[in-house]
Amino acid sequence: MDARRVFCLICRQLYGPASTLLFRFVWLHKRGQARRLAQALQGLPQLGSLIRRLDVDTSSNPAAILVSALDVRDILLHTTGLITFIDNCSTYTNVGQHDAQYSAMMPGLSSRCRDTLRHVHVSSYPERKPWTALVEPFTLCPFLHTLEIDLSTNGAAVQSAAIAGLPLHFLELRLLEITLISTHDDAMNQVLSAVAGWSLPRLETMRLLGTIPSGPGILQIVAAHGARLLHLELGTLVSARDVVATNAPNLRKLTITVPKHADLTRAIPSSHLSLEEIDIHDTGATAASVYSTEMVHLIRHLNQTSFPRLRSIRVVLESSRLTQASTETHTLSLPLATAPSASWGEVPRHVNSSTKIHTLFDLPPPCVQQNWRN
Numbered sequence: 446m447d448a449r450r451v452f453c454l455i456c457r458q459l460y461g462p463a464s465t466l467l468f469r470f471v472w473l474h475k476r477g478q479a480r481r482l483a484q485a486l487q488g489l490p491q492l493g494s495l496i497r498r499l500d501v502d503t504s505s506n507p508a509a510i511l512v513s514a515l516d517v518r519d520i521l522l523h524t525t526g527l528i529t530f531i532d533n534c535s536t537y538t539n540v541g542q543h544d545a546q547y548s549a550m551m552p553g554l555s556s557r558c559r560d561t562l563r564h565v566h567v568s569s570y571p572e573r574k575p576w577t578a579l580v581e582p583f584t585l586c587p588f589l590h591t592l593e594i595d596l597s598t599n600g601a602a603v604q605s606a607a608i609a610g611l612p613l614h615f616l617e618l619r620l621l622e623i624t625l626i627s628t629h630d631d632a633m634n635q636v637l638s639a640v641a642g643w644s645l646p647r648l649e650t651m652r653l654l655g656t657i658p659s660g661p662g663i664l665q666i667v668a669a670h671g672a673r674l675l676h677l678e679l680g681t682l683v684s685a686r687d688v689v690a691t692n693a694p695n696l697r698k699l700t701i702t703v704p705k706h707a708d709l710t711r712a713i714p715s716s717h718l719s720l721e722e723i724d725i726h727d728t729g730a731t732a733a734s735v736y737s738t739e740m741v742h743l744i745r746h747l748n749q750t751s752f753p754r755l756r757s758i759r760v761v762l763e764s765s766r767l768t769q770a771s772t773e774t775h776t777l778s779l780p781l782a783t784a785p786s787a788s789w790g791e792v793p794r795h796v797n798s799s800t801k802i803h804t805l806f807d808l809p810p811p812c813v814q815q816n817w818r819n
Contacts, residue, residue: 468495473535474503479516486523493523502533511537514545521550527558534568534598546570548578555582562586566593577613577639584613593622596636597655614644621648625680627656637662641669652678667692676700682712690714700724709760716751723758 473479479501486493501517503509514536538546547570555562567579576596583589592615615621623640625633637653638661648670657663657680664687667677671693678700679685685701696719703712703725713723747755 468492470498470500471496472500472502473512474500474505474509476503476510476512476516479512479520483516483519486520490523493520494525496524496527498529498531499524499527500529500531500533501535502531503535504533511535514538514547514550518545518550521554521557524554525557526561527554528561529564530554530558530562531564531566531593532568533566534570534595536570538570538572546572546574548572548574551579552582555585559586560588562589564591564593565589566595568595568598570598576636581613584615588617589615590617590619591622592618592620593624595624596633597624597626612642612644616644617647618645619647620650620652621645622652622654625653625655625658627658627681630658630660633658634660634662637666641665643669645670646673648673650674650676650678653680654678655680657682663688664692671696684711686711686714689717695719698722698724700726702726717755718752719754720752721754721756723755724761725759726761 471482473482499520501512503511512535517532517536532547536547543549547567551567562583565580565583569576569579572578576594580592580594583592621640623636625636637658641662651666651670651674653663653666663679663682667674667688671677671689672695674693674696676698677689677693677696679688679702681702681704682688685699689696689699696717699713699717699720699722701712701724703709705727709725712725714720747758
């Protein structure tokens with residue numbers, strides 16, 4: 446950012462090309478930045494057409510003051526070619542300023558950037574409107590391929606607002622992410638049931654983050670859209686058997702977070718004909734060594750007939766030490782014998798070298814080898 450700003454000050458000939466690069470990606474992580482940008486666009490409104498990505502995110506600085514919704518409103522009024530808009534619940538909204546609420550700003554944004562918007566991330570705020578008012582305007586954007594909805598920031602607002610009954614249509618959406626909140630199961634089930642009624646003919650990836658509520662919502666949403674899914678990521682859930690087994694027949698990758706002391710053999714489906722990768726995240730583990738026995742049972746549970754295309758299964762253990770305040774992540778990579786180029790105990794190249802790798806087996810145990818032969 447500093448280098449691009451310097452180029453703008455060298456000479457008039459470089460000001461035009463340099464300003465195009467300077468305003469292409471705008472990250473507002475302080476309240477003062479939003480205020481100055483809003484003032485700059487009021488004086489030079491043509492600069493708004495240069496912004497391609499706008500991130501309103503103060504999460505990197507916990508002490509930062511939230512960005513004023515009035516400034517965000519003024520900035521969005523001048524953007525005409527926005528491709529990515531992300532608000533990570535970093536905006537202070539005044540209930541009395543109705544035109545500065547996100548439910549009021551999104552229709553204008555979707556209209557001005559109708560043909561350019563590709564990626565939108567919205568957060569819930571205490572507004573007296575259905576949560577769908579945040580995303581409904583983007584049904585007019587024919588090229589939107591990523592929609593992320595964070596409901597974890599204000600579950601009470603979602604629960605108190607009425608759920609809109611009309612289904613929404615996102616004809617080109619490829620990725621849908623919904624972050625749920627664990628303290629409002631009834632409201633989250635209503636959200637999942639509502640999304641199950643949406644029209645998403647091109648959906649390939651669905652991420653349901655947070656704690657999956659008990660109830661029919663999870664089954665309804667996966668049953669409605671699972672036939673087209675290639676990647677399904679589920680938040681904290683005891684078992685994905687009933688969710689995935691028959692509702693997502695074309696799934697290639699399954700990611701699931703299991704609670705403490707969960708049975709890993711119950712966390713995954715008993716069989717699946719198209720699954721190639723399984724990632725299991727455990728946030729309640731105490732050490733990688735405790736998984737030696739459980740992983741043996743898990744690998745015994747797998748066989749080539751039930752998972753003919755499975756190439757690898759990975760377990761990520763997030764354990765906190767009693768003597769340290771930090772959290773340590775252990776990654777166990779177990780490429781299965783069906784992968785022609787994989788060997789047991791092989792460390793994937795994409796794993797960061799600073800991450801501690803704990804390999805359970807150098808070779809498959811004899812009992813496992815026998816299972817795969819059969």
